[in-house]
Amino acid sequence: MDYKLAIETKNDVLWVKATGTRSPETVLGMSGDVLEACVTERVKKVLIDVRDLQGRLLPKDSYDIAAKHFPKIRDHNVITQTALVDLEEFRDQYRFFENVAVNRGFNLRIFPNVEDALQWLAK
Numbered sequence: 001m002d003y004k005l006a007i008e009t010k011n012d013v014l015w016v017k018a019t020g021t022r023s024p025e026t027v028l029g030m031s032g033d034v035l036e037a038c039v040t041e042r043v044k045k046v047l048i049d050v051r052d053l054q055g056r057l058l059p060k061d062s063y064d065i066a067a068k069h070f071p072k073i074r075d076h077n078v079i080t081q082t083a084l085v086d087l088e089e090f091r092d093q094y095r096f097f098e099n100v101a102v103n104r105g106f107n108l109r110i111f112p113n114v115e116d117a118l119q120w121l122a123k
Contacts, residue, residue, distance in 0.1 A: 003030055003053070007037050013121055014043045022053040024061045028069055035078060044080040045121050049114065051087050059096060066100035083117035084110040 003020030016034055020026060034046055057065070086094045094110040101108045111117040 002026065005030060005033055009041045009043055012043055013045045013047055014038055014041055016046065016048040018048060018050045019052045022055040022057060024057065024065055027065050038078050044078065046079055046082045047085065047117050047121060048082065049085040051085060056090065056093065062093060062097040063100055066097055067104060070101060070106060071104060080107060081121055082108045083121050084108065085114055085117050086110055088112040
């Protein structure tokens with residue numbers, strides 16, 4: 001897994017900035033790290049900026065992560081709301097990922113900018 005996370009808590013939101021390589025292993029590793037940080041910091045809302053990750057996931061990988069792997073780490077008592085920020089050019093792909101995750105009970109939305117993500121987290 002080739003990634004780095006910069007994590008800080010601002011108000012009631014865990015802010016995560018991810019850099020490195022985008023792969024199924026990276027996404028799963030980051031997910032576990034974010035879950036652990038939420039427990040440690042006692043926050044339930046997360047903003048994850050993945051715009052600096054290099055590469056793309058295949059549609060099958062996006063599906064597998066959201067449908068098969070995320071349910072293994074889901075705990076509604078830990079994370080109640082997750083906003084991802086990704087590049088606009090990946091919109092079609094991240095909408096697919098978002099739909100699969102939401103259909104499996106995750107309160108997750110993906111945005112092209114931090115401002116929109118923060119507005120949604122404030123609701």
